[in-house]
Amino acid sequence: MNAIEIKQLEKIYTEGKKALDDISLVVPEGTIFGFLGPNGAGKTTTVKLLNGILNPTGGEIRVLGLDPVNQAEKLHQSTGVLTEHAGMYDQLTGIGNLRFFGQLFGMTKAESETRGMELLEKLGLSEAAEVKLKSYSTGMRQRLSLARTLIHRPRVLFLDEPTSGLDPESTKSVNELLLELSKKEGTTVFLCTHQLRYAQEICDEYGLMDNGQLLALGSLEYLRQQTFSHYKLLVETDVMPQMLNSKKNGENTYELAFQEKAEVPQIVKAIVQQGGNISQVTPLDYSLEDIYFALLEGGKMHV
Numbered sequence: 001m002n003a004i005e006i007k008q009l010e011k012i013y014t015e016g017k018k019a020l021d022d023i024s025l026v027v028p029e030g031t032i033f034g035f036l037g038p039n040g041a042g043k044t045t046t047v048k049l050l051n052g053i054l055n056p057t058g059g060e061i062r063v064l065g066l067d068p069v070n071q072a073e074k075l076h077q078s079t080g081v082l083t084e085h086a087g088m089y090d091q092l093t094g095i096g097n098l099r100f101f102g103q104l105f106g107m108t109k110a111e112s113e114t115r116g117m118e119l120l121e122k123l124g125l126s127e128a129a130e131v132k133l134k135s136y137s138t139g140m141r142q143r144l145s146l147a148r149t150l151i152h153r154p155r156v157l158f159l160d161e162p163t164s165g166l167d168p169e170s171t172k173s174v175n176e177l178l179l180e181l182s183k184k185e186g187t188t189v190f191l192c193t194h195q196l197r198y199a200q201e202i203c204d205e206y207g208l209m210d211n212g213q214l215l216a217l218g219s220l221e222y223l224r225q226q227t228f229s230h231y232k233l234l235v236e237t238d239v240m241p242q243m244l245n246s247k248k249n250g251e252n253t254y255e256l257a258f259q260e261k262a263e264v265p266q267i268v269k270a271i272v273q274q275g276g277n278i279s280q281v282t283p284l285d286y287s288l289e290d291i292y293f294a295l296l297e298g299g300k301m302h303v
C-alpha cells in the first residue's frame, strides 16, 4: 500500500505565488522518503498540504488513503509531524511532556509513560527524563520533539528539517531510531531537508525539488543512472591490461569507467590474470550532492 499519494498537486498562495507546480509522487509504506531542495523549493508547503493545514489549489492528495483536509481528525491519529517550531511545555519534565501529549492522543498515563521512556532511551535522553524542559539544550529539545511526534506510534511521520542545528551525536541517535522504525515497525518517513549528505545516510527514495518543481524522483541508484552514464573506479596496480581501456592518472594509478557494480570483480580478476599486483581499488561513487547539482544545472528529468 502507498502511504502517500500526490497527484498533479498545485499550490498557489493568495498573493499569487506558485509554490508547487504539478507535483506527482507516491511513497510506499515503510519507505524513508527524502524530499530535498534548497530554501523556497516548496518542501514545507508540501508538508502542510499533506497534513491538511493548507488546501491545495489543484490536484489530489491521499495519506493512508485519507483526504488530509476533509478527514484531518482521523488522519492525525495515525500521523506525526515534526516542524521547526514544535510546542511543548517548559515547566514540565521530558517524560511529563510525553505523558501529556500521549494522553492527548487517547493513550492512558501508563501507556504514554512506557512508550515515552522507551523513546527517551532510544534518543539518549533517559537521564533527562525527570529534568524540566526549560533546562534542555537545543539538541535535547529537538530530540524530545521527535519523541513527542512518535508517542502515539504514528504510521506516517513527517519531518521538516529535523536535524538542522543537531550535533553529530544527536543526529546519530535520530538516524538510528528512524531506521529502526522504518525497518521494524514499517513506519513511513517523509523527510524534508536541504542537507543532502544527511539524507543520503538514511533515505530509500528521493524527490528532488527546486522552485516548486519536482526535478527528479527515485532511488539513489536510479537517479545516478539517469544523471551519469557510468561509474568510475580508481585502481593502483603495476600492470594494467590494455583491453580494459583505462586512463592513466599517475604512476601506477588508473581510472576506469564501468556501467554496473558487478563489473568490479571482473576488472580486478583481469588485472590479476595479467600478473598485476593491485594495491588499491577505490570506486568513485557519485553522491546525492553530485546528482543534485548536475540536475539543477541540467534541468528537469522526466518524472
Ligand SMILES: Nc1ncnc2c1ncn2[C@@H]1O[C@H](COP(=O)(O)OP(=O)(O)O)[C@@H](O)[C@H]1O
Pocket: 013, 014, 015, 017, 018, 019, 037, 038, 039, 040, 041, 042, 043, 044, 045, 046
Ligand atoms: N504563507 C505564504 N504566503 C505566500 N508565499 C509563501 C507562503 N509560505 C511560503 N511561501 C512561498 O512559497 C515558496 C515555497 O516555500 P516553502 O514551502 O516554505 O519552501 P521550503 O520549505 O522548501 O523552504 C517560497 O517562495 C515561499 O516564499
Ligand SMILES: [Mg+2]
Pocket: 043, 044, 045, 160
Ligand atoms: Mg521549509
